[in-house]
Amino acid sequence: MRRLLTLAVAASASMATAIGLAPQAMAAVDPVLASPYLYQWGGQTSPTAAMSATGVKAFTLAFVLSxxxxxxxxxxxRSLTGSDKTMIQNIRNAGGDVIPSFGGWSGTKLGSKCTSASALAGAYQKVIDAYGLKAIDLDIENTDEFENNTVQDRILNAVKLTKQKNPNLRVVITIxxxxxxxxxxxxxxxxxxxAIGANVDVWSVMPFDFSSGGDMAAHTKSAVDGLKNQLKTTFGWSDDTAxxxxxLSSMNGKTDNAGxxxxxxxxxTIRSYATSHHLARFTFWATNRDCSGGGECSGISQSKYAFTKIVAGYTG
Structure with missing residues (x-):
């Protein structure tokens, strides 16, 4: 996602209590399904304000970098034990949960800086352990990670190792x-x-920045249908399973591309499409800019949190 302006029950309960969340509340929220992106460098950065206004229960937190x-x-x-940990505790205390996102378009990425799959898996594990996570999002972009065979394979092998160590962890790859x-x-x-046996749970695409304008609902449907077809071909799945x-992770209002x-x-319309196919993930970039007008907002006329409310209504 682009920067804008650019295991036992007892053990699980102990971890949840240690980070400030009742186990039953943590178990009730799916952090993957409907969790808009939230970043901490501008715009509307209060997750609990958005939760109160929209009913949304989870956020994808951007970005964990090197x-x-x-x-x-x-x-x-920023340290894993600083203000971001406090924010996660606040989200969980309000009945929500999080899925941290590793990577993004810019910045120095762990995928390129960690020199082995085991080292990269170790970096993932530090974040998993810091917050008792149920899921992570790997946002693989740009020439340093996405357009690099070596780094692609390193990430996938790290996913395999991470899933072996954390069998209940869900991994999302976003491209x-x-x-x-x-x-x-x-x-x-x-x-x-x-080929590697990485066991990725969810493949999510970012259907924007097409340089073509036009009907973005239609473009999104076509892009996700194409993803489904590739998963079907690669894994031998049925349409429904794929x-x-x-x-999908859309972008609210004006995207990075003019027009x-x-x-x-x-x-x-996109949510209706997602519902009809029971997509595993429906989200957007980003709650921070889910407001009317320019500057740090969406660039369009809209009500505050309009897109976050749509995500909050997605049940799969």
Missing amino acids: DGGCNPKWDGS GTETTGPNTWGKRLINQAK YRHSG ETVTVANFT
Whole structure:
């Protein structure tokens, strides 16, 4: 996602209590299904305000990056035990949950800085352990991770190791897309996941920045259908199974490309499409900019939190 302006029950209960959440509340929320992105460098950064206003229960927190080596830090600079941990505790105390996102478009990525799959898996594990996570999102973008065979394979092998150590952890991989589905790099990543046995739970595409404008609801449907077809071909799944392993992460309002806009009506149509196919993930970038007008908002006329409310209504 682009920066804008750019295991036993007792053990699980103990972990949940240690990080400030009643186990029953934590168990009730799916952090993957309907969790809009939230970042901490601008715009509307209060998750609990959004939860109160919309009913949304989970957020995808952007981004875990490299500190310059193979150590994870929020945006490459903030400790795992600082303000972000407090924010996660606040979300969980309000009855919600989180899925941290590793990577993104810019910044120094763990996938490129960690020199082995085992080291990268170790970096993932630090974040998993810090927050007692149920899921992680790997947002694989740009030439340093997505368009790099070595790094693609390193990430997938790290996923395999991480899933072996955390069998109940769900892993989402998020990638860019063309209007027809994953490009050559995306197809390679999916095929390599099968070959390596990475056991990715959800494949999610970002159906925007097409440089073409037009009907963004139609483009989104076509892109996700293309993802479904690739998963079906690679894994031998039925249409229904492939859709249930697919997801999408849109962008509210004006995207990074001039002339390309996802309207509230578009996003409502996209949710209906997601519901009809029981997609595993329906989200967008980002709650921070889910407000009317320019600057740090969506660039369109909309009510506050309009897109977050649509996500909150998604039940799969």
